[in-house]
Amino acid sequence: xxxxLKLPQALEDALLCANHSTSRRNFxxxxxxxxxxxxxxxxxxxxxLAQAAAAGPYPDPDFLELDTWILLHPDNTATxxxxxxxxxxxxxxxxxxxxxxxxxxxYDKTSLVMGSTDATPDQGGSGGSDAIxxxxxxxxxxxxxxxxVLLELASEHLDTPVAELAxxxxxxxxxxxxxxxVTYAELVGGQRFDIALQGDNINATRGVASVKPVxxxxxxxxxxxxxxxxxxxxxxxxxxxxxxxxxMVHARNVRPPVAGAVxxxxxxxxxxxxxxFIQVVSRGNYVAVICEREEQAIAAARKLQAKWExxxxxxxxxxxxLFNFMRSAVPVSSREPVLQGDPDAAxxxxxxxxxxxxxxxxxxxxxxxxxxxxxxxxNDQMTIYSNDMKSYGLRNGVAKFLDMPxxxxxVIYMDGPQVYGRTAADDAGFEAAFLAxxxxxxxxxxxxxxxxxxxxxxxxxYTFRMRGxxxxxxxxxxxxxxxxxxxxxxxxxxxxxxxxxxxxxxIRPANPASGNAATPSSHYAIPNQRMTGRVVSLPxxxxxxxxxxxxxxxxxxxxxxxxxxxxxxxxxxxxxDPIDFRLGLLEGSNEGEMFLRARSIATIRAAAEAxxxxxxxxxxxxxxxxxxxxxxxxxxxxxxxxxTVATTIAEVEVNRESGRVxxxxxxxxxxxxLVVNPTGLRHTVECAMLHxxxxxxxxxxxxxxxxxxxxxxxxxxxxxxxxxxxxxDVVLVNGDPNxxxxxxxxxxxxEGSHKPMIAAVANxxxxxxxxxxxxxxxxxxxxxxxxxxSST
Amino acid sequence: MSVVSLRVNGKTHEVDIxxxxxxLYVLRNDLGLQGPRFGCGLGxxxxxxxxxxxxxxxxxxxxxxxxxGEITTLEGLAKDGQLDPLQQAWIDxxxxxxxxxxxxxxxxARALLDRNPNPTDAEIREGMEGVLCRCMTYFRIQAAIKRAxxxxxx
Ligand code: FES
Ligand code: FES
Numbered sequence: 001x002x003x004x005l006k007l008p009q010a011l012e013d014a015l016l017c018a019n020h021s022t023s024r025r026n027f028x029x030x031x032x033x034x035x036x037x038x039x040x041x042x043x044x045x046x047x048x049l050a051q052a053a054a055a056g057p058y059p060d061p062d063f064l065e066l067d068t069w070i071l072l073h074p075d076n077t078a079t080x081x082x083x084x085x086x087x088x089x090x091x092x093x094x095x096x097x098x099x100x101x102x103x104x105x106x107y108d109k110t111s112l113v114m115g116s117t118d119a120t121p122d123q124g125g126s127g128g129s130d131a132i133x134x135x136x137x138x139x140x141x142x143x144x145x146x147x148x149v150l151l152e153l154a155s156e157h158l159d160t161p162v163a164e165l166a167x168x169x170x171x172x173x174x175x176x177x178x179x180x181x182v183t184y185a186e187l188v189g190g191q192r193f194d195i196a197l198q199g200d201n202i203n204a205t206r207g208v209a210s211v212k213p214v215x216x217x218x219x220x221x222x223x224x225x226x227x228x229x230x231x232x233x234x235x236x237x238x239x240x241x242x243x244x245x246x247x248m249v250h251a252r253n254v255r256p257p258v259a260g261a262v263x264x265x266x267x268x269x270x271x272x273x274x275x276x277f278i279q280v281v282s283r284g285n286y287v288a289v290i291c292e293r294e295e296q297a298i299a300a301a302r303k304l305q306a307k308w309e310x311x312x313x314x315x316x317x318x319x320x321x322l323f324n325f326m327r328s329a330v331p332v333s334s335r336e337p338v339l340q341g342d343p344d345a346a347x348x349x350x351x352x353x354x355x356x357x358x359x360x361x362x363x364x365x366x367x368x369x370x371x372x373x374x375x376x377x378x379n380d381q382m383t384i385y386s387n388d389m390k391s392y393g394l395r396n397g398v399a400k401f402l403d404m405p406x407x408x409x410x411v412i413y414m415d416g417p418q419v420y421g422r423t424a425a426d427d428a429g430f431e432a433a434f435l436a437x438x439x440x441x442x443x444x445x446x447x448x449x450x451x452x453x454x455x456x457x458x459x460x461x462y463t464f465r466m467r468g469x470x471x472x473x474x475x476x477x478x479x480x481x482x483x484x485x486x487x488x489x490x491x492x493x494x495x496x497x498x499x500x501x502x503x504x505x506x507i508r509p510a511n512p513a514s515g516n517a518a519t520p521s522s523h524y525a526i527p528n529q530r531m532t533g534r535v536v537s538l539p540x541x542x543x544x545x546x547x548x549x550x551x552x553x554x555x556x557x558x559x560x561x562x563x564x565x566x567x568x569x570x571x572x573x574x575x576x577d578p579i580d581f582r583l584g585l586l587e588g589s590n591e592g593e594m595f596l597r598a599r600s601i602a603t604i605r606a607a608a609e610a611x612x613x614x615x616x617x618x619x620x621x622x623x624x625x626x627x628x629x630x631x632x633x634x635x636x637x638x639x640x641x642x643x644t645v646a647t648t649i650a651e652v653e654v655n656r657e658s659g660r661v662x663x664x665x666x667x668x669x670x671x672x673x674l675v676v677n678p679t680g681l682r683h684t685v686e687c688a689m690l691h692x693x694x695x696x697x698x699x700x701x702x703x704x705x706x707x708x709x710x711x712x713x714x715x716x717x718x719x720x721x722x723x724x725x726x727x728x729d730v731v732l733v734n735g736d737p738n739x740x741x742x743x744x745x746x747x748x749x750x751e752g753s754h755k756p757m758i759a760a761v762a763n764x765x766x767x768x769x770x771x772x773x774x775x776x777x778x779x780x781x782x783x784x785x786x787x788x789x790s791s792t
Numbered sequence: 793m794s795v796v797s798l799r800v801n802g803k804t805h806e807v808d809i810x811x812x813x814x815x816l817y818v819l820r821n822d823l824g825l826q827g828p829r830f831g832c833g834l835g836x837x838x839x840x841x842x843x844x845x846x847x848x849x850x851x852x853x854x855x856x857x858x859x860x861g862e863i864t865t866l867e868g869l870a871k872d873g874q875l876d877p878l879q880q881a882w883i884d885x886x887x888x889x890x891x892x893x894x895x896x897x898x899x900x901a902r903a904l905l906d907r908n909p910n911p912t913d914a915e916i917r918e919g920m921e922g923v924l925c926r927c928m929t930y931f932r933i934q935a936a937i938k939r940a941x942x943x944x945x946x
Contacts, residue, residue: 088889088927225886232891233882233898234875235827235866242826275793275810294821295813298833368831368839368926369892417892418926449832679886683932687889690928713836713924721920724930726913 056381057407058118063202066149066195068121069142070103076170076185077109080143083123083202084135085115085389086228087419089750090680091131093226097676098136100219102143102211104167105184107219112227115413117395123202125390126419127493127550129748132676133643136746138205142197145207149195153187214674214744223679228415240387240414241372241446248374248442249278250294251435252301254287255451256504258706260311260540263287270305280304281438284505285543288435290443298448314705315540322486323359323775326463331534332488333514341528346478350469354573357465358562359775360758362458362486362701365551366716369417370452371424375432376442382409382433387416388425390493397426397494398433401502409433420691420750422493422549424456427500434501450711455500457549458701460487460515464562469528474574476585478528481563485555487515488537490548503543512541515548518555520563521640523596524585545708546701552688553751556641557695557758561776564637564759568618569772577615578636578763579608599645599671603733604638607647607669610731618763619770629657633768637756643747644672645733648689648756652764659784661765663693666725668753671733674746682730685753689728692757694719698777717779796856800825801868811857816840818856819865827866827895831924838896838923848903866895869902878902881940889927896923901937910941 061068061081071079080099086092092112100107115125123135147167154172155162158180166175173181183189199205214220231237256263263285271277271289276296281288289304291297317325347353374385382404388394391411399409411429419425424447432445447455462485469478489512491498497509517533538546571581582604586597607613611634620633631654638647651665670685698717702710710716730753758776765783766772771790775782798805798815800823807822814833819825819842828851831839835853842851845861869876875883878901888894897920904911904919911919916937925933 088891225883228891229883229886229888232888232894233879234870235825235868235895237891238826239829239892241830242820244821244824293813293817295810295817366926367892368837368890368924369829370831415891418890446830449834449836683886683889683929686931687928690930691926694928712832712834718924718926719928719930720922720924721930721934722917724917724934728931 056379056410057405058381058410059407060117061119061121063121063205064197064199066142066146066193066197066207069139070146070193072184072189074185074189076183076189077111078103078105078170078184080110080112080139081120082112082114082135082139083121083125083392084131085126085391085413085419087126087389088228089684090226090677091126092228093224093680094132094676095136095139096227097219097222097224098140099143101217102140103147105170107224109170115391116411117392118410121202122392125388125392125413127390127421129641129750129752131748132746133748134203138199138203140211141206141209144209144211145195145197146193148207148209149193150184150187154182157182157187220674220676221678223677226680232415237415240374240385240416241369243374243385243414245374245376245442248444249290249292249439250297251288251290251432251443251445252297253431253445253447253451254289254301254304254306255455256285256308256543258308258310259315259544261285261308264307264309267305271300271303274300274303279439281435286501286504288431288445290435290439294446310706311540313539315544316538316546316703316705318705319361319700319702322361322461323463326461326484326486326536329536331484332537334532334534335517338519338529338531343478343480343528343530346528347467347469347480350477351472352470352573353467354470354569355465355467356566356569356772356774357463358565359464360462360558360561361776362461362546363551363695363699364453364458364701364710364716365418365420365423365456366453366718367417367423367456370447370449371428371456372416372444372446373425373429373432374442374444375429375436377436377440378442380408382436384409384411384429384433385414386411386425386429387414387419388429388494389419390426393494394426394429397496397499398430401430401496401499402433402437420552421554422457422491422551424452424500426494429494430496430499431501453711453716454708455545457491457547457551459551459554459558460485460490460548462517462558462562466562466566468566468570470570470574474576476526476570479526480529481519481531483517483519483533483559483562484536485515485517485533486538487517487535487548489513489541490515508542516555518559520559521556522563522638523593523600523640524567524582525587526585546703552691553641553755556639556751556755557692560637560639560755561758561762564639564756565762565772565774568635568763568766572618572766575617577617579604579613580615582636582638596640600638600640603645603647603669603671604636606731606733607636607649607667610669610729611649611667613649618767620767629655631656631768633764633766635760635763635765635767637759637763639752639756641748641752641755643745644670644749644752646670646752646756648753648760650760650764652761652768654765654768654783656769656787659780659782659787661697661761661778661780661783662723663725663761663764665727667729667731669731669733670749670753672747672749672752673734673744675732675734676746678732681732681749684749685730686728688750688752688754689757690719690724692754693723693761696758696761696777697723698779700777798856798859798863799861800863801865807856809856812855815842815851815854815856815859819851825865825867829892829895831893831896837893838900839893841896841899841923843899843903846903846906848900864899866899869898876902877944878905878936878940881936881943885932885936885939887929887932887936889929893923893925893927897925897933901933905937905941905944909944911937
């Protein structure tokens with residue numbers, strides 16, 4: 001091993017700076033960060049690592065201490081410590097912007113440390129697109145409080161009342177005599193604030209100061225370049241998968257060849273002569289092979305001979321039979337229908353009743369970099385290097401799983417591949433910790449491509465039955481929505497009894513999680529509605545590769561596909577333009593929803609305008625004697641996600657000879673309230689759209705009745721360069737149709753534009769071809785089959 | 793085991809390994825490079841790309857003993873402390889999301905522009921087709937390649 005442990009630059013800088021100051025040293029010791037500093041300097045020799053680890057335990061940084069969040073350095077710079085992670089959407093940059101504004105310090109004088117359990121307060125890591133919406137608030141408030149404290153100190157120092165002081169870029173001066181000034185560093189650089197905060201929980205953390213009104217924010221609203229981009233581009237970033245430790249070994253899992261198979265025996269002689277072989281570890285149906293070198297572990301895992309007994313019953317139907325199975329299954333739960341008016345009577349009285357069924361298969365995370373983690377068990381502690389977006393949960397879960405005190409386990413969060421929900425990073429973290437615990441050496445676990453594609457958690461498959469009634473004038477008088485989700489035993493984050501290793505070991509929670517079959521989130525005024533969601537179970541619920549977990553907007557793309565496709569179907573039957581039809585449905589007078597409807601209308605109009613939408617019903621009237629294979633069309637879908645509203649228009653070219661669908665142009669009008677970093681937001685919205693496009697065109701987990709057969713990029717295709725639209729417009733509606741509300745808060749932006757994508761593409765295909773695709777994804781063979789079926 | 797000699801980013805390294813070891817693991821684990829990344833090990837995604845004698849090469853399926861030429865990794869792209877123009881274009885366009893795939897995107901684009909300094913949109917799509925991004929930064933990547941080509945022509 002010739003690599004020393006390298007930590008993220010911000011963490012190293014913070015520690016380096018802090019080491020100059022004795023008083024900060026105490027703070028850092030209590031936060032555990034000093035321990036890392038020792039490790040950084042010590043690892044080349046190897047020996048001091050043990051000493052560094054012995055410096056645990058790692059108690060939680062106290063979120064009620066200002067010093068936990070902000071460290072001012074003697075050179076008048078600052079480091080912020082927040083309990084979040086950034087999957088590449090630029091939230092780290094946004095956190096810094098928000099805190100800079102409240103603290104009154106220039107952006108480039110700050111750095112940020114995120115998501116390492118012993119160095120940053122527990123904000124839970126990431127998830128639910130709530131980084132700015134929820135977790136930004138305590139960050140802003142503590143920064144405002146630090147500014148308040150500094151102003152008071154400056155007042156004393158300059159012998160001037162606070163009201164007569166001005167602050168700019170970490171320097172306080174007397175308004176009437178700017179030459180009289182003092183820097184933050186001169187006031188507390190290298191010292192503790194020693195200020196207690198209040199709050200029952202971390203989200204409520206606050207000091208005495210209040211945050212600035214929106215019109216006083218200067219750094220917020222700027223498109224500052226993301227600080228994490230240069231190191232990702234020049235090769236200098238140390239990723240979680242790059243960390244090397246002295247004595248570290250490599251593990252590869254060996255999964256059951258068939259879901260539900262029981263391990264009968266392992267023939268260790270099949271591998272024990274291989275170079276570098278160290279050990280086979282197995283417990284229950286969990287098996288891993290450990291070798292000195294990575295390529296040795298790969299070879300050994302392939303060669304290991306083991307006897308597995310397949311289950312007596314098929315664990316699941318084959319993917320071709322999935323929807324029939326789901327429709328005929330007895331649901332494990334049905335939620336109380338959301339009822340409005342009398343849909344039965346309204347449907348009976350309707351002039352026309354339309355019915356349609358929709359289907360969405362299981363779709364996976366299938367990260368570009370398969371799951372991985374490194375665990376170091378030195379000195380009875382457990383340090384896990386991971387990109388898990390919920391590093392705190394990983395720490396708590398592993399502590400329980402290994403029956404270790406929480407304060408002996410820490411997770412050092414580092415960059416990694418995509419974390420759009422409950423990825424297998426959770427599973428790999430537990431596996432590395434377990435193996436390191438067993439072996440007493442640092443163990444790096446790396447999942448393989450087929451393992452990632454087959455065994456990561458899946459977004460649930462859905463079937464839908466929709467019914468709608470129109471009156472003689474084409475008004476929607478009734479709507480029925482009945483969804484079934486294969487989501488029983490939906491696994492949570494980092495649960496010690498549902499992570500894959502626990503399930504394979506036979507560990508079970510008392511009850512499987514009930515799962516969810518969600519209902520749509522639009523704000524259409526439809527007088528009579530019934531919305532029902534039912535959860536169905538596949539035969540096998542434990543140890544299954546078809547375990548469900550949160551995948552970017554966990555139910556939204558599926559539900560919105562069915563709902564917004566069906567709204568389009570109604571519009572087509574009514575012979576009304578799809579946008580006019582939607583606007584009509586939003587012009588109801590339900591008081592409670594006025595604000596939401598106004599924002600809905602604003603984004604729909606903004607999208608239509610940016611696109612240059614001309615009003616006409618779908619489908620596109622076929623041009624007489626249309627020559628050539630390409631049929632053009634356009635489609636719209638709109639949705640809410642929590643406080644965020646997104647309207648997407650897709651323009652497609654459908655090749656009627658090959659079935660290929662190319663989305664040539666995308667427009668998204670997006671309103672997530674206050675915008676912290678416009679460019680960062682635009683790119684997040686754009687990439688979330690294209691992720692949705694990948695799910696619309698390509699993604700589908702396939703399986704026979706014993707195993708997943710989608711195992712690599714050939715058997716599980718994903719969006720590619722050639723699928724990229726020619727143009728993408730993101731319109732930031734940012735607002736509020738009511739100009740008297742300058743303080744519209746920020747809402748989440750990681751998922752809103754992901755949600756309507758499948759629907760927008762389906763509606764565009766219909767517009768182009770007159771053929772309605774009710775089963776995603778729209779791969780060319782399915783499109784071609786639908787076109788052929790309609791022409792016969 | 794046998795001694796394999798590799799020229800990487802202008803330096804010669806001798807490593808004592810099983811010569812069939814994929815180049816990816818030698819670069820990452822023996823030479824401590826962090827640019828090339830493991831994505832599939834099957835030659836399907838491009839995350840592990842390095843440039844060997846001007847050709848974008850998938851190090852996960854290239855035995856170390858067969859990587860005889862001049863190897864450039866992402867770390868080796870900058871010259872004399874100056875980022876490669878393509879890297880700068882990547883920053884200007886703020887391309888990455890998670891960034892995990894970007895090693896392969898950048899190096900494949902570098903080899904593409906070296907072959908064809910002024911690619912059409914269709915040639916960019918075709919040349920980049922086999923490099924996958926699960927964060928779906930494709931539109932940004934293509935914009936950055938066009939920017940670098942444009943700026944090189946100015
Ligand atoms: S890791 Fe080499 S091509 Fe995917
Ligand atoms: S940026 Fe995340 S995979 Fe490409």
